[in-house]
Amino acid sequence: EPFRLVVAMDHYTPISTRTHASLPVPMILFDSRKSGAGSNLNYNEKNAESTGILIENGQEFFKKLVEKGIS
Numbered sequence: 001e002p003f004r005l006v007v008a009m010d011h012y013t014p015i016s017t018r019t020h021a022s023l024p025v026p027m028i029l030f031d032s033r034k035s036g037a038g039s040n041l042n043y044n045e046k047n048a049e050s051t052g053i054l055i056e057n058g059q060e061f062f063k064k065l066v067e068k069g070i071s
Contacts, residue, residue: 004065005030012045024054029064 008027011020026048041047055061 002031002033004032006065007043014045024048027055027061 006027006029009025012023012025013020014023023045026043026045028043039047039051041050055064
C-alpha cells in the first residue's frame with residue numbers, strides 16, 4: 001500500500017551552543033507513490049537549509065503531508 005514517512009527532530013540544537021534554538025528543523029517527507037533521483041544530500045541542518053525549502057508552520061506541514069491523500 002502507498003505510504004508517506006516523515007523523519008524530523010523535535011527541535012534544533014546546535015552543537016556550538018548545546019541548547020535548543022528557535023530555528024527551523026530539517027525534515028524528510030518520503031512519498032512511496034513518487035519516484036525520483038532524490039537530492040543525494042545527507043540529513044542535517046546545513047543541507048536542509050541549502051535546499052531553500054522552508055515550511056513556515058505546522059498547518060502548512062500537515063497540508064503537505066495529506067495533500068492528494070493516500071489511497
